[in-house]
Structure formats: structure tokens, C-alpha cells
Amino acid sequence: MIQTVRYAARPDGTFAGTYVDALMPDGCTDTGIAPVDGRQIWNGSAWGDPAPLAEDLEAHLASIRYDREVAGVTVGSMEISTDRDSQAKILAARVAAMTDPGFATTWKAANGFFPLDAAGIVGMSDAALAHVNTCFAAEASVSALIDEEGVVDLAGVEAAFIAAL
Structure with missing residues (x-):
């Protein structure tokens, strides 16, 4: 049989x-x-494949935000690195510039060396902070969409993040 x-x-x-x-x-x-x-x-x-769980979407979102956060930002003609070490160095330079208005340095950017006075350092720091804040604000916005089930797949997370920037 x-x-x-x-x-x-x-x-x-x-x-x-x-x-x-x-x-x-x-x-x-x-x-x-x-x-x-x-x-x-x-x-x-x-x-x-089953639809991803909300925690999978959140993890994907965090990865997208991190990649964007550390990708850098252009300030004038300077390509500023925004990885975590660079963020710490930018903050340290800002503290020095705010403590001593006569402080100046030569900043190494991704595309070369740039002389910066205290005002230039504060401007660079402001731009880097705005870049990082924008990334986290976009993540928060998309996270709310995930919670509301307005985004239900990985492609939707990516599209919503770009739209939120």
C-alpha cells in the first residue's frame, strides 16, 4: 500500500x-x-513569511536611525563625522570654545583639515547636534506609527523614516 x-x-x-x-x-x-x-x-x-512583530520593526528602525545618525553631516564645506566618538570630541571642543572665547583649533573632517575659531566650533557643534536630534525625532515619529500599527513591515519603516526626516 x-x-x-x-x-x-x-x-x-x-x-x-x-x-x-x-x-x-x-x-x-x-x-x-x-x-x-x-x-x-x-x-x-x-x-x-509571517508579518514582522512590532519589536522586529522597532529593532529595524533603531538600526536605520543609528546608521543615519553616524553617517555624518556637511557643515559648509566640512564633512563632519558624527559617529559616537566624533560626537564626544565635538562636545569637548564646544565646551572649550564656550569656556574660552579665544579658543581655536584645526579640526580634522572627513574631507581634510579646517581651522576653526570658537564661533566656528559652536556652529559645527550646533549642526552636528541638529543632525543627531533630527535622527532621533524621526525614530520617535516612526515608533509611534509602529505602535499605532500604521507601519507593519520593514519597507514601511524605511519609507516612514525617510519621510520623517
Whole structure:
């Protein structure tokens, strides 16, 4: 006797298991094909990946914000690095400039060296801070959309973040 292996999906689309012939559980659908993995959901005609969870969307959002935050900002003709170490150095230079209005330095930017006086340092610091704040504000805006289920997939997170900038 030849037995036929069948793949079953529960009414909610989750994989119910592999069954032989008439042993299919009540209420399950014979999908005819196996899912790639046990996480996939049957949509009535094919197995597909489930919608990401809110925490997955939030993690993706945080990654997008971080990448944008540390990508740098252009101030005049200076390409200023905004990675975490650079942010700390910019703050230190700002403190020195505010403490001593005569403070001056040569700042190493991504595209070369630039002489800066105290006012130039404060201006550079303001621009870097505005860049970082904009990134976090966009993240907060998209996070609220995720909470409201206004964004439900990774592509939507990316599009909403760019729109929020």
C-alpha cells in the first residue's frame, strides 16, 4: 500500500505538521507543499513569511536611525563625522570654545583639515547636534506609527523614516 504524505495548515495558517493519508487533523487544510520552515504562514495558496512583530520593526528602525545618525553631516564645506566618538570630541571642543572665547583649533573632517575659531566650533557643534536630534525625532515619529500599527513591515519603516526626516 502506497501512502501519501500530506502537509497541513491550521485555520490560522500555521504549520500543523506532516501527515499520512487520512490522518489529517480536523479543520486543517492540505497545502500540497511543505513550508520552508515552521515559522511560515499558509495564505491559502502558498507558504510565506509571517508579518514582522512590532519589536522586529522597532529593532529595524533603531538600526536605520543609528546608521543615519553616524553617517555624518556637511557643515559648509566640512564633512563632519558624527559617529559616537566624533560626537564626544565635538562636545569637548564646544565646551572649550564656550569656556574660552579665544579658543581655536584645526579640526580634522572627513574631507581634510579646517581651522576653526570658537564661533566656528559652536556652529559645527550646533549642526552636528541638529543632525543627531533630527535622527532621533524621526525614530520617535516612526515608533509611534509602529505602535499605532500604521507601519507593519520593514519597507514601511524605511519609507516612514525617510519621510520623517
